Amino acid sequence: MGDLLSKIGEFKDKLGKWLNGEEVDLGNIHDGMKKGSEFFHSLTWKHWVAIGGFCVLVGVLAAVLTFKTADEAAPKDLDPNQTIFLSVKKGMSAGDITEELLKHGIINNKKAFWLQVKKGDVADKFKSGTYAFKPNTPPEEIIAKLVAGDTTEVKFTIPEGFGVKEIAKRLSDEGLVDEQEFLDKAKNFAPYSYIKRDKDIRYACEGFLFPDTYVLHDDPSVDGILKMMAEDLDTRLTSKLRQRAEEMHLSIHELITLASLVEKEAMYEEDRPIIAQVFFKRLKLGMPIQSDTTIQYLLDAPKEDVSIKDTKIDSPYNTYQIKGLPPGPIASPGMAAIKAVLYPADTDYLYFVADRQGHNHYSKTYAEHQQIVEQVR
Known part of the structure; x- marks a missing residue:
C-alpha cells in the first residue's frame, strides 16, 4: 500500500508540472502503476469504500487550494471594460506568458488555461507582439489571439x-x-x-x-x-530654443529644472510666465526660491499644504533651505512651461500663492504676501 501511495504521489507531482508547461516523463512510473493494479484486484468492497472516500476528500481539498491560489495571484477589482496590454517578447515560454496573463488579471486560473493550451497542443505556437485583452478573457479567445498573432497598436499618454x-x-x-x-x-x-x-x-x-x-x-x-x-x-528643443537658453545663460539642464518647477506650480496658462519671472528675480537677488513643489517631491504622498516642519527637511531639493536651483527637475514639463522660462513675463513680483481653485495671486512685498495668504487660504 505504501509503495502504491508513493507512486500515486509521484504521478500527481509530475502531472502538476505537466499542467504548468514543464516537460516530464510520465512513462517511468508505468511499472509502479501496473503493480498497483494487481494490488487493487486483491481489495475487498470495504477497502474500496474507504479509499473512495479518501480520494473524494483529497480531490475537494486540491480543488479548493487550486482555485484559492489562482484567485490570490490574480489582481482584484478590475474594471471589466478595461483594456489590458500584454507584451509577449521573443524567447518567452508559454509558461512565462501564462504567468503574465495571471499577473495582469487577463486570466484568473492558471491551470484551467494550461489545460486548454495542452488540449490544443499550441504551447510553442504563441507569437510575440503586443496584445489587447479584457480582464478574465476566456482561455479559448486568448489562445486564438496568441496563435494568430492578433497584435494591436499600443497608445499611451503621459x-x-x-x-x-x-x-x-x-x-x-x-x-x-x-x-x-x-x-x-x-x-x-x-x-x-x-x-x-x-x-x-x-x-x-x-x-x-x-x-x-x-x-x-x-x-x-x-x-x-x-x-x-x-x-x-x-x-522639441529646437536650435531656436537652445539659442534662446544660451542668451539667458541657461544650460539645458537648468532650463528643464526651472520649467519643471513652473509646471508643478501653475495650473493655468497665464500663470506660467509670471511664476517663471518670480523665480528668476529670486535667483538674481540670492533669495531662496521657496517652491512648495520641491517639498512635495520629497514627501511620500502629496499634501494640500506643506507645513513649517516640512520646510525644515534636510535635502538639496528643499528650496526653502538652499539658494539656487535643486539638483535637477522634479517632473516632466510640457512645452508651455519650457517656453515660459525662456520668455518670462516682465514683473516686479517676488511672492505668489495659489488659492483653492489653483489661481495664483502675486505681491511685491512680504507684508502684502501675508495679507493675500490670509485671504485665499
Missing part, C-alpha cells in the same frame, strides 16, 4: 507634470512595463550630455521624458520607451 514614479506606475497599470524595472533603469538613463548623473539626483532622466501621447508599433520595452520619450524632448 500628462504634463508627471514624474518618473508616476510614469512608471501608469505604464505598469497599462501592462506595458514592469514598474520596478522602469524605476531601476531610470536612475541612470542619461542618453544626452545635458542629462546629469549625480548622487543627489534620484532619477537621472527625471524631467527629460517628454509628456506626450505615444504610439508603439513594436514590442514595448523599458529601454525602448525611455529612449523614445527622451528623443521626443530632444527633438
Whole structure:
C-alpha cells in the first residue's frame, strides 16, 4: 500500500508540472502503476469504500487550494471594460506568458488555461507582439489571439507634470512595463550630455521624458520607451530654443529644472510666465526660491499644504533651505512651461500663492504676501 501511495504521489507531482508547461516523463512510473493494479484486484468492497472516500476528500481539498491560489495571484477589482496590454517578447515560454496573463488579471486560473493550451497542443505556437485583452478573457479567445498573432497598436499618454514614479506606475497599470524595472533603469538613463548623473539626483532622466501621447508599433520595452520619450524632448528643443537658453545663460539642464518647477506650480496658462519671472528675480537677488513643489517631491504622498516642519527637511531639493536651483527637475514639463522660462513675463513680483481653485495671486512685498495668504487660504 505504501509503495502504491508513493507512486500515486509521484504521478500527481509530475502531472502538476505537466499542467504548468514543464516537460516530464510520465512513462517511468508505468511499472509502479501496473503493480498497483494487481494490488487493487486483491481489495475487498470495504477497502474500496474507504479509499473512495479518501480520494473524494483529497480531490475537494486540491480543488479548493487550486482555485484559492489562482484567485490570490490574480489582481482584484478590475474594471471589466478595461483594456489590458500584454507584451509577449521573443524567447518567452508559454509558461512565462501564462504567468503574465495571471499577473495582469487577463486570466484568473492558471491551470484551467494550461489545460486548454495542452488540449490544443499550441504551447510553442504563441507569437510575440503586443496584445489587447479584457480582464478574465476566456482561455479559448486568448489562445486564438496568441496563435494568430492578433497584435494591436499600443497608445499611451503621459500628462504634463508627471514624474518618473508616476510614469512608471501608469505604464505598469497599462501592462506595458514592469514598474520596478522602469524605476531601476531610470536612475541612470542619461542618453544626452545635458542629462546629469549625480548622487543627489534620484532619477537621472527625471524631467527629460517628454509628456506626450505615444504610439508603439513594436514590442514595448523599458529601454525602448525611455529612449523614445527622451528623443521626443530632444527633438522639441529646437536650435531656436537652445539659442534662446544660451542668451539667458541657461544650460539645458537648468532650463528643464526651472520649467519643471513652473509646471508643478501653475495650473493655468497665464500663470506660467509670471511664476517663471518670480523665480528668476529670486535667483538674481540670492533669495531662496521657496517652491512648495520641491517639498512635495520629497514627501511620500502629496499634501494640500506643506507645513513649517516640512520646510525644515534636510535635502538639496528643499528650496526653502538652499539658494539656487535643486539638483535637477522634479517632473516632466510640457512645452508651455519650457517656453515660459525662456520668455518670462516682465514683473516686479517676488511672492505668489495659489488659492483653492489653483489661481495664483502675486505681491511685491512680504507684508502684502501675508495679507493675500490670509485671504485665499
